[in-house]
Amino acid sequence: xxxxxxxxxxxxxxxxxxxxxxxxxxxxxxxxxxxxxxxxxxxxxxxxxxxxxxxxxxxxxxxxxxxxxxxxxxxxxxxxxxxxxxxxxxxxxxxxxxxxxxxxxxxxxx
Amino acid sequence: xxxxxxxxxxxxxxxxxxxxxxxxxxxxxxxxxxxxxxxxxxxxxxxxxxxxxxxxxxxxxxxxxxxxxxxxxxxxxxxxxxxxxxxxxxxxxxxxxxxxxxxxxxxxxxxxxxxxxxxxxxxxxxxxxxxxxxxxxxxxxxxxxxxxxxxxxxxxxxxxxxxxxxxxxxxxxxxxxxxxxxxxxxxxxxxxxxxxxxxxxxxxxxxxxxxxxxxxxxxxxxxxxxxxxxxxxxxxxxxxxxxxxxxxxxxxxxxxxxxxxxxxxxxxxxxxxxxxxxxxxxxxxxxxxxxxxxxxxxxxxxxxxxxxxxxxxxxxxxxxxxxxxxxxxxxxxxxxxxxxxxxxxxxxxxxxxxxxxxxxxxxxxxxxxxxxxxxxxxxxxxxxxxxxxxxxxxxxxxxxxxxxxxxx
Numbered sequence: 001x002x003x004x005x006x007x008x009x010x011x012x013x014x015x016x017x018x019x020x021x022x023x024x025x026x027x028x029x030x031x032x033x034x035x036x037x038x039x040x041x042x043x044x045x046x047x048x049x050x051x052x053x054x055x056x057x058x059x060x061x062x063x064x065x066x067x068x069x070x071x072x073x074x075x076x077x078x079x080x081x082x083x084x085x086x087x088x089x090x091x092x093x094x095x096x097x098x099x100x101x102x103x104x105x106x107x108x109x110x
Numbered sequence: 111x112x113x114x115x116x117x118x119x120x121x122x123x124x125x126x127x128x129x130x131x132x133x134x135x136x137x138x139x140x141x142x143x144x145x146x147x148x149x150x151x152x153x154x155x156x157x158x159x160x161x162x163x164x165x166x167x168x169x170x171x172x173x174x175x176x177x178x179x180x181x182x183x184x185x186x187x188x189x190x191x192x193x194x195x196x197x198x199x200x201x202x203x204x205x206x207x208x209x210x211x212x213x214x215x216x217x218x219x220x221x222x223x224x225x226x227x228x229x230x231x232x233x234x235x236x237x238x239x240x241x242x243x244x245x246x247x248x249x250x251x252x253x254x255x256x257x258x259x260x261x262x263x264x265x266x267x268x269x270x271x272x273x274x275x276x277x278x279x280x281x282x283x284x285x286x287x288x289x290x291x292x293x294x295x296x297x298x299x300x301x302x303x304x305x306x307x308x309x310x311x312x313x314x315x316x317x318x319x320x321x322x323x324x325x326x327x328x329x330x331x332x333x334x335x336x337x338x339x340x341x342x343x344x345x346x347x348x349x350x351x352x353x354x355x356x357x358x359x360x361x362x363x364x365x366x367x368x369x370x371x372x373x374x375x376x377x378x379x380x381x382x383x384x385x386x387x388x389x390x391x392x393x394x395x396x397x398x399x400x401x402x403x404x405x406x407x408x409x410x411x412x413x414x415x416x417x418x419x420x421x422x423x424x425x426x427x428x429x430x431x432x433x434x435x436x437x438x439x440x441x442x443x444x445x446x447x448x449x450x451x452x453x454x455x456x457x458x459x460x461x462x463x464x465x466x467x468x469x470x471x472x473x474x475x476x477x478x479x480x481x482x483x484x485x486x487x488x489x490x491x492x493x494x495x496x497x498x499x500x501x502x503x504x505x506x507x508x509x510x511x512x513x514x515x516x517x518x
Contacts, residue, residue, distance in 0.1 A: 001281045082283035083233055084291070105280045 002037070002106040003086045007074035007095045014097035021094050030078075035089055039076030073099070119168055123159035126172035127152075131249040132329070133173070134180045136221035139246075140284060141200045142184060145274045149246060151187070155179040177204075222247070223286050223333045226326070230299040231282045238273040239302045240309070245270055248322040258309055258316045300343050300396065303327050307347050311354075312502075320351055331386075338391030342400045345390055348383035349403035352376040363504045368412035380407045398427040402443075417447035434465035442475050450483040470499035474509055481516055490516040 030036035045065065052059040073095070080086040083103070090101040131152055138148035155176040169175040185201050229242045241259065244250040256266035276282070287295045303323050310320030327344045334340060356374040359365050387404055390397045402423045409415035424440035437460035445453020457476055466472035477492035493513035500506040 082281045083231075084283050084285075084287065087233075088291075103280075108279065 001080055001082065001086075003078040003080055003083075004104045004106070005039075005076040005078055005086070005090060005093075006072050006102040006104065007041075007076065007093065007099065008070055008072050008102060009095075009099040011069050013099060016097065020097050021092055023094050026093055030076075030089055035078055035080055035085070037077040037079050039074065041074040042072065045071050070100075078103075119163040120160055122168045122172060123156060123163050126176055127156040127159065127249070130173040130176050132222045132225065132247045134177050135246055135249070136225035137177070137204070138180060138184050139225060140221050141204065142188065142197055143278075143284075145246060145277070147184060147187060149249075151180040151183040152176075152249065154183045219286050220333050222329060224284050226299060226330065227286050227295060228277065228282060228284050230295075230302045231277070232295070232298050233280060233282055234273050234276060236302075236305070238269055240305050241266060241270055242273050243302055243306060243326070244319065244322065247326065250318070250322070254316060254318075258319065296337065296339065299330070300327075300339060303330070303343065304396075307350070311350060317354070320347070320354070323347060324351060338389065339394040339396050341386050342390035342394055342396035345383040345387040346396050346400040346403055348379045348386065349400060349407045352379040352383070352407060358504070364508045366508065367406065372411070375407065383407070393426065393430060395427065395431045398423050398430060402427070415446070417443060421447040434460060434469070435471075438466060438469075438472050438475060442478075445475075445479045445482070450479040453479045454483070468499060470496045470505075470509075473499060474512075477509075477512070481512075486516040490514075 027036065027039070045063075048063055048065075050061045050064050052061075076093075078086055078089055080089065083105070086103050090096055090103055093101055095101060134152045134155065135148045138151055139145055142148060158179050159172075159176060163169070181201055181204055185198060188198055188201070225247055226243070229246055230239050234242065237259065241255050244255045245252060252266050252270065253263045256263045259266060261269075286292070303326055306326070307320050307323035310317050310323060324344070324347045327340060327347060331337075331340045331344050352375050353367075353370060355376070356370040356372070357365055383400070384404060384407075387397075387400055390400060402420050405416050405420045405423070421440070421443040424436065424443045428436050428440050438457065441453050441456035441460050443453075444456050454476070457472070457479065460466060461472060473492055473496035477489045477496055480492060481489035490513045493509050493516065497506050497509035497513065500509060
């Protein structure tokens with residue numbers, strides 16, 4: 001089962017003072033186990049561009065700059081047996097504490 | 111065939127269906143992965159029992175009979191839908207008596223346990239967990255659940271469907287977590303059972319839900335022996351529920367603890383709870399609440415209650431699970447143990463920061479402490495204010511009665 005893991009910032013990060021897990025170690029471990037298929041950090045939202053087509057017309061705009069401070073800063077594509085395994089992978093990502101992780105399963109077509 | 115026999119057979123069918131519903135649904139979900147199919151087939155087995163048992167007699171193994179009918183029904187439905195042969199083979203391999211899992215093999219997990227942990231998975235919304243538990247494990251009709259949640263039946267149907275769709279789409283596993291994950295997930299399961307119990311116990315609730323919660327925690331206690339908080343929750347439920355006949359008067363009004371007829375408490379349930387409590391831990395949140403409830407249950411009268419002990423348990427509970435409601439109850443306990451002034455001081459602490467604003471029980475507690483401090487006029491006004499904030503009619507009337515007593 002493939003899960004897209006969105007790495008996001010959060011307005012209320014963890015206040016625990018103990019050291020966060022190391023991202024390099026997290027990537028190496030999950031690459032080695034085959035649970036992480038791909039992933040990357042994203043450039044700042046100030047580099048984001050929105051593309052829409054309406055009535056055949058191309059509309060390109062800067063942004064989006066949502067009101068919220070919670071933005072996607074990276075992604076990882078996971079291959080896990082089930083949601084519990086994906087949660088276990090997500091919990092050890094440093095941004096589970098510094099921000100939050102959203103797990104979205106790939107849609108399954110019968 | 112006498113009418114009496116027909117009724118006995120119908121009762122036997124209902125009792126057998128109630129006892130084996132969770133097992134049938136849990137097994138069919140494991141084999142077919144189809145929650146709705148599993149529920150429909152369990153329902154169908156009851157319908158057939160109600161039709162056939164009055165005429166044919168109650169079978170020797172009612173649970174096995176129901177399981178066989180449900181399994182055959184599932185086979186028919188799946189065959190018509192021409193799904194994978196594997197599921198059909200697995201269904202065929204289910205022996206008619208395969209109601210209980212084979213004993214002696216450590217790794218065999220009771221399907222009902224899988225079902226409980228899946229229904230209570232934290233990736234589902236809390237309300238959805240409670241509703242799914244009621245519908246799928248307890249077999250409560252959707253209409254009854256909707257009534258308890260104050261929503262329409264179609265809204266509840268959608269909510270249940272959404273939860274089942276999420277289980278499938280996100281692949282929430284059908285399993286009991288093991289190792290450290292079990293310790294993380296068990297409190298969430300107990301939280302759902304607690305909500306289920308309070309939905310039955312609270313004013314305007316569905317009394318049957320409290321019975322279902324007790325049945326479920328009993329099952330959990332039996333399937334996962336040696337978990338102190340499960341035993342503690344069972345003890346707590348039994349103790350709370352032991353007062354069910356005494357806590358409402360003939361008009362349905364709430365009778366406060368100090369006016370309850372203690373002879374009408376279920377003393378067999380209390381005795382059982384005290385036995386269960388001896389297996390519970392000392393400091394878990396349910397253990398502490400159960401010990402408080404046990405102090406009340408074993409007190410010969412309200413006046414003779416061991417309030418200092420209750421106050422101490424509340425101190426521990428407030429440290430372990432601080433919450434505004436615990437702080438409120440702690441203030442009340444200290445008010446009885448160490449005088450109304452001590453209670454009012456702790457109550458002021460509990461209300462600091464507006465944590466209990468708009469919470470009528472906080473006003474009622476202040477009213478009671480004020481009355482005992484010897485200010486009936488102010489106490490009566492506070493009881494009336496608490497009544498104005500209370501939506502449940504029996505509680506509202508009880509508060510107005512207290513105000514009237516003080517004014518009279």
